[in-house]
Amino acid sequence: MTFLTIQGIGKRYGGMAALDGIDLAVPAGARMAIVGRSGSGKTTLLRIVAGFETADSGRVTLDGQVLAEGASAVPAHRRGIGYVPQDGALFPHLSVADNIAFGLERGLPGRDARVLDMMDMVELDRRMLGRRPHELSGGQQQRVALARALARQPRLMLLDEPFSALDTGLRETMRKAVADLLRAAGVTTILVTHDQNEALSFADHVAVLRQGRLAQAGTPQELYHRPCDRDTAAFLGDAIVLPAELGDGWAACGLGRVAADTGSRRGRAEIMLRPEQLRLAPASPADPAASPEAACHGRVTAVEFGGAVCKVAVSLLNGHAQDSQPALTVHSSSLDLPAINTHVRITVSGKAHVFAT
């Protein structure tokens, strides 16, 4: 059941195409993340959905109602779409209570009660009602901005990098709190962010924008494990991309023969593995001859301790490796970190992903 439909949206600034034929469908109740580097057009797309800007071409439909078609558009204040900008944009001349009540008509029965409900919903202390925005911390400001947008029970909620101004710990807490809150409220949400971790953990649908075009859309798992190309793969996380020779359900590459979704493809192709698919085990230099196909061996060249996840750089030793092959980066647990210059055996779990082209 598609709730928000974006069809063929295009927008140019001067000679530059900010958006070029974007198609996107957001199911009701979904949490969609639009992710891309800065300048990819993600914020422009959000502003077109919100009604702050008009597209040059294309159509936006919300719950069967056409919001924008070409240059004609329903004005933002008649759309019933909630919006939380990057730094909250709280009204500095109003108290917290007045900020939250801002979108509620004066004299609306239960207005004050609604403000209190919203305060509870975003877990803000009721004693803060009389405070001014500048007396709040960044996280509190974002909570107020969210409460202000939610108070009107919007059909759709737009979040424009709302967590990027917060520090790391708070960002994760807020992300989870907001996701839970929006799920409980059942509000369809679009989050715009440049942070792929945020997109993958917050959303149940992710769309990757690149230079004004939609690179790929799907569930976080799909995008992470089966990205359409090298750039998308690298944008969503560390990726090991290797040239390979495809067989029936396997690919022969620098790591030996690994399982792969080859389908009907054969011959040369690029495959991708996520670093956490590789496992390291201690091995002796004499081993390689023992099992030439099933596993490969390498030498540890660098270790980067990173707490829960540590990165180990390994250069391949076996016959499959080309000289030009750069060292692989493998994610390893901090408990059994190999020492530099030790020999390790590398095993691959799961399947390698074969890029389409």
Next chain:
Amino acid sequence: MTHPTLDPRTPAFRDAVHPGINAREDGARGEGAWRSPTAGEGWRWRRPNGPAAAIALAALVSLIALLPLGFVAWIAVQTGWDTVAALVFRPRVGELLVNTLLLELATLPPAIILAVALAWLTERSDLPGARLWAWLAVAPLAVPAFVHSYAWITVAPGLHGLSGATLVSVLAYFPFLYVPVAAQMRRLDPAMEDVAASLGLGPWEVFLRVVLPQLRLPICGGALLVGLHLLAEYGLYVMIQFDTFTTAIVDQFQSAYNGPAANMLAGVLVLCCLALLGAETAVRGNERYARVGSGAARLPDRRRLGNATLPALLVPALTAALSLGVPLVTLGRWLLIGGAAVWGPAVLGAIGQTALLALAGAALTTLAALPMAWLSVRAPGRLQRIMEACHYHVGALPGVVVALALVTITVRVALPLYQTVATVLLAYGLLFLPRALVGLRGSIAQAPVELERAAMSLGRTPFQAVRQTTLRLAAPGAAASMAMVALGIANELTATLMLAPNGTRTLATEFWSFTAELDYAGAAPYAVLMVLASLPLTFLLHAQSKRAAGR
């Protein structure tokens, strides 16, 4: 917070001596970006701080600003209570009080509405020729108030009393509101308007509930400035035949040079000014108007006027016709009548003298207002409020009172200073302190204090931090306020007449002496020159204020 002493090797010293050079080095080589505290030999550290130095400087300026008021009080004490009561509690004073109050109430609301409408049209709508209209909204500043009235009584000889005074006052003074309001509109965070629209507010509601409240500071500042001018203006109301305290005081002085009656009227006028100041403080409140949040604001969008474009064009066009067209047409007519005969070599001399006095006075005044402007935004408190009042009250005193105070003080205490350029500049500094302060304060309020702190964390001394962040950001406001001070000085009349060394002939004094003899054609060249000299300055500073704001 510590900073190095003024050792010649330290950046602080260099800044004090060669501010421009250091700024260029910072930009070109990034030299200033990395200063280790241990790098300089002989760096000493002490515990001082920005506020303490600023408070000391502001206090010094406050004390000097108190001179004229102290003079009035001293005269009152000397005169004795019975005489004071007899002079103050009489029908004539009540009449003047009513006149002054009516003038304020009739002038301020239309001036505010006009300024806000023009600012919105020129800054936030797609009005055709918005840049031109923005210039034309500032340009009436170049026409001195008494030239406005000179033009209007030529066009409409029957114009007099409250209605005439209100009309000319609005036209002559609305730019004092337009400039700060337009500057603030440029800097509003458009995300707030987006949010308001997403909360279901139509364009009008967004303006009334989000934009207008954030214009409170510039409106209050501008209205205070206009209000003070209404209290202090002399020439305009003499020509339009409307009695205010100021005209009555000058009358008293002319009839009796050292009359206690005039001093007592001045005392009442000071009370009026203090009441105005109190009202502004109460309305302004102590809210924060800088953006809450991080990052730089997007540029505001301009709204499409659509079918309303033509009626909207009428507002700036009509304003320009009345505030600029009328004076220029009148002056043109008098010039035609006067012909070549009115242009003598005396005109050239007046130009040079006026330019020198205006520039020196503006620089001095802006510098003098800086510590107080910074304090009133960054470290407001009871002491600062009092000092602020000291800064403000002096602007409401008519030029004659300030001038007479300085005459008396120099004659009795510092005779070598009597009738010197230093005394004239001091008078200018006193008279135009509020102008400089309002502009500076409004723009400093827009620069977040965090930037100053960030600069200090990058190794700048507090003084450098203020100079390189807040002052940079406050530059539009500072430029605007300097322009206003220089314009004010170029058009200042009474104090110049009384204090300047013998032989000083400025454009304003020459103009006034010709009109006093009813030689309107002879006065025209000086009026035209005052307007012409001020026009480029107005345009330049208007353009600079936009560029400095990054637009």
